[in-house]
Amino acid sequence: MARLELNKINKRFGDQVAVADFSLAVADGELVSFLGPSGCGKTTTLRMTAGFELPDSGSVIVDGVDVTDLPTNKRAMGMVFQGYALFPNMTAIENVEFGLAVRGRPVAERRAQVAELLELFGLGHVGGSYPHQLSGGQQQRVALARAVAVKPGVLLLDEPLSAVDAKVREELRTEIRRMQVQLGITTILVTHDQSEALSISDRVVVMNRGAIEEIGTPTQIYAEPRSAFTAGFIGAMNEIPVRIVSGANGIVERWGRRVTAPGAAGLPDGDLALLLVRPESLEPLGTTTAALNGDLTLTGQVEVQTFLGATTRLLLRELPGGADDGSALPPTQRLAVDVPSASAGQWPAGSEIAVRIPVAASRVITDRSAERRTRGVQ
Amino acid sequence: MSGTSITGEATEETLPAVVSGAHAAGKIRRRAGRGKGMPLWATAVLLISGVYFLLPLYATAVFGFSTGKHFSLQPLWDGLGDDGFHSSLILSLTYSIATTIIALAVVAPTAYLVELRFPRLRATIEFLTILPFVIPPIILVVGLSSMYGINSPVNLIASSWAPVLLIGGYFVLTLPFVFRAIDNALRAVDVKMLSEASASLGAGPMRTFLSVIVPSISLGLVSAALLAFTTAMGEFTLAALLGYPTFPVYLLNVNGYQPRMGEALVLVSFVITWAGVIALAAVARRTPGTQERSASAPWLSGPRPIVRGGGM
Numbered sequence: 204m205a206r207l208e209l210n211k212i213n214k215r216f217g218d219q220v221a222v223a224d225f226s227l228a229v230a231d232g233e234l235v236s237f238l239g240p241s242g243c244g245k246t247t248t249l250r251m252t253a254g255f256e257l258p259d260s261g262s263v264i265v266d267g268v269d270v271t272d273l274p275t276n277k278r279a280m281g282m283v284f285q286g287y288a289l290f291p292n293m294t295a296i297e298n299v300e301f302g303l304a305v306r307g308r309p310v311a312e313r314r315a316q317v318a319e320l321l322e323l324f325g326l327g328h329v330g331g332s333y334p335h336q337l338s339g340g341q342q343q344r345v346a347l348a349r350a351v352a353v354k355p356g357v358l359l360l361d362e363p364l365s366a367v368d369a370k371v372r373e374e375l376r377t378e379i380r381r382m383q384v385q386l387g388i389t390t391i392l393v394t395h396d397q398s399e400a401l402s403i404s405d406r407v408v409v410m411n412r413g414a415i416e417e418i419g420t421p422t423q424i425y426a427e428p429r430s431a432f433t434a435g436f437i438g439a440m441n442e443i444p445v446r447i448v449s450g451a452n453g454i455v456e457r458w459g460r461r462v463t464a465p466g467a468a469g470l471p472d473g474d475l476a477l478l479l480v481r482p483e484s485l486e487p488l489g490t491t492t493a494a495l496n497g498d499l500t501l502t503g504q505v506e507v508q509t510f511l512g513a514t515t516r517l518l519l520r521e522l523p524g525g526a527d528d529g530s531a532l533p534p535t536q537r538l539a540v541d542v543p544s545a546s547a548g549q550w551p552a553g554s555e556i557a558v559r560i561p562v563a564a565s566r567v568i569t570d571r572s573a574e575r576r577t578r579g580v581q
Numbered sequence: 582m583s584g585t586s587i588t589g590e591a592t593e594e595t596l597p598a599v600v601s602g603a604h605a606a607g608k609i610r611r612r613a614g615r616g617k618g619m620p621l622w623a624t625a626v627l628l629i630s631g632v633y634f635l636l637p638l639y640a641t642a643v644f645g646f647s648t649g650k651h652f653s654l655q656p657l658w659d660g661l662g663d664d665g666f667h668s669s670l671i672l673s674l675t676y677s678i679a680t681t682i683i684a685l686a687v688v689a690p691t692a693y694l695v696e697l698r699f700p701r702l703r704a705t706i707e708f709l710t711i712l713p714f715v716i717p718p719i720i721l722v723v724g725l726s727s728m729y730g731i732n733s734p735v736n737l738i739a740s741s742w743a744p745v746l747l748i749g750g751y752f753v754l755t756l757p758f759v760f761r762a763i764d765n766a767l768r769a770v771d772v773k774m775l776s777e778a779s780a781s782l783g784a785g786p787m788r789t790f791l792s793v794i795v796p797s798i799s800l801g802l803v804s805a806a807l808l809a810f811t812t813a814m815g816e817f818t819l820a821a822l823l824g825y826p827t828f829p830v831y832l833l834n835v836n837g838y839q840p841r842m843g844e845a846l847v848l849v850s851f852v853i854t855w856a857g858v859i860a861l862a863a864v865a866r867r868t869p870g871t872q873e874r875s876a877s878a879p880w881l882s883g884p885r886p887i888v889r890g891g892g893m
Contacts (some may be wrong), residue, residue: 253777253781254780255777255780274780275777275780275781276780276781276782276783276784276785277783279783281781281782282777282778282781284774284777284778286771286774288771288774288775288777288778289778290775290779290793290796290797291770291797292793292796292797292799293796301779301782301784301792302782302783305782305783305784305788306783349782350781350782353782353783359781
């Protein structure tokens with residue numbers, strides 16, 4: 204039996220559909236992320252799970268019990284808020300202890316449990332400090348310790364890391380995962396940060412305009428997105444125009460070169476479509492422009508180099524590859540190519556570069572879905 | 582001291598002689614900004630306001646602590662020994678404390694609910710609470726006496742419920758101050774998020790209000806209490822016209838027949854109010870976790886408390 208079930212949840216705010224027909228079952232001890240742009244309904248779904256909002260229809264089931272109409276304080280869920288929500292008049296210890304005190308646990312038991320949790324979160328030395336005396340990262344650790352102190356059936360994390368700086372964010376997300384696995388708490392994480400969702404989740408629910416676009420493991424979501432929205436939202440993605448030559452055989456054409464591409468099968472002949480390919484899949488070919496093994500190539504001029512650590516991203520302006528057949532990159536669009544930083548020096552800004560577009564690592568979608576994706580992201 | 586020897590350690594006395602060049606001038610201005618030397622205009626303003634506030638007190642003291650020819654504490658001893666002084670002061674203190682408690686008990690939960698659940702009602706509530714500023718107390722007296730006076734539908738004045746009438750009137754008069762102070766404090770903390778956090782930890786609404794919200798707005802509550810208390814202690818119109826022998830009413834009467842004693846007692850009341858204000862401010866400053874949230878009652882976290890109006 205799933206620990207948490209959300210069944211056909213719907214919610215409107217006035218004319219606006221906030222959440223539409225949302226159904227999800229979360230297994231015991233699983234960490235599921237709700238990922239999507241602002242306004243996609245992820246926080247509203249979490250708030251309905253917590254009991255802060257009532258769904259217009261649908262039900263929230265915890266351990267087989269319908270809690271849809273129960274107030275928050277009777278639901279046995281822990282919650283961590285974006286803005287920490289620590290009680291300013293209480294020390295770190297008192298904050299963590301609060302839920303246990305509400306449950307009427309004996310003082311000695313409370314203190315022992317709080318001490319243990321503060322150690323688990325590396326807060327042993329700041330137990331007597333008030334929230335305003337703590338750093339952002341420490342405050343969020345206290346908030347986490349406070350939420351898990353009551354041993355909640357489900358832990359809800361509402362963008363818990365968006366208020367802390369980048370370095371602390373990475374530390375904390377690892378810590379959240381470590382704690383979640385160690386304590387075996389069923390957890391829902393709401394985030395708009397894809398790296399956060401992909402790095403620590405068992406499954407990711409990609410949401411767009413109130414509805415679920417796709418549910419899958421981080422690897423599935425990243426490598427084999429089933430929806431165009433997911434493909435565009437997760438990670439950087441190049442969109443290269445191609446023309447469908449034969450929908451029946453999945454053949455597309457670009458600058459006069461024809462290749463068989465995944466996803467092209469069944470699309471109407473003659474239509475323009477988009478070939479989606481990630482920057483790290485593109486391969487520099489030096490100065491040769493010959494296509495290899497049934498792949499496409501693209502020649503461009505390096506406009507900007509962006510150092511990303513192990514890799515460097517080159518932004519290319521495409522150079523015409525022949526007679527214009529409508530498949531040139533739009534003038535404002537740049538192709539992103541990730542190359543190892545060690546070799547990035549070969550392609551300084553202004554230099555020309557040919558890249559191989561490995562068709563096997565790409566996916567063709569119709570232009571209409573591309574348009575839909577763009578709208579969704581905005 | 583020669584100009585060349587001056588660096589960052591310039592003292593106030595040496596400054597005029599040695600300041601030269603923009604760099605040095607900038608340094609001096611920064612030092613002044615940190616409060617070492619006060620600009621001339623600020624000193625003047627401080628001096629003028631000091632005289633404006635202290636001169637009446639000085640005049641009161643000169644008149645009250647004198648027999649007419651030389652300094653004497655006799656009027657003070659006479660006043661402190663007067664029966665009317667004791668009874669009226671106790672009456673005023675009782676009514677003021679009752680008003681303060683009732684105002685906090687009614688307004689704090691109301692303002693909390695408005696902030697949390699009924700934000701659309703805020704404008705209406707705000708309008709209602711400032712009515713006492715718009716409608717003079719005399720109108721309140723006329724209304725109260727025609728409704729609750731002798732020969733009126735509900736005769737409260739002649740009954741044992743008489744204190745309720747005056748406390749009720751005081752409550753209305755303190756509303757603008759009390760609501761503002763509490764509302765500002767509530768808006769300075771994220772009431773909704775704190776309440777949700779508390780609920781997620783299993784606390785019911787009452788526990789949340791008492792354990793989380795009230796301590797988080799303690800500075801606002803203290804300032805609201807101060808304002809309610811001083812307003813009620815100094816209120817004259819309602820008490821005099823409805824016939825309650827409160828302390829301000831007594832002071833006015835005494836001034837008619839024993840003016841020196843009256844003035845001596847005015848100073849006593851001033852000291853009492855100040856002692857109360859300082860005590861409350863001290864309590865507020867010791868409240869944990871409030872150092873960064875003094876926006877609702879800035880005077881409570883400053884070095885010196887400031888009294889509104891002056892009480893009586």
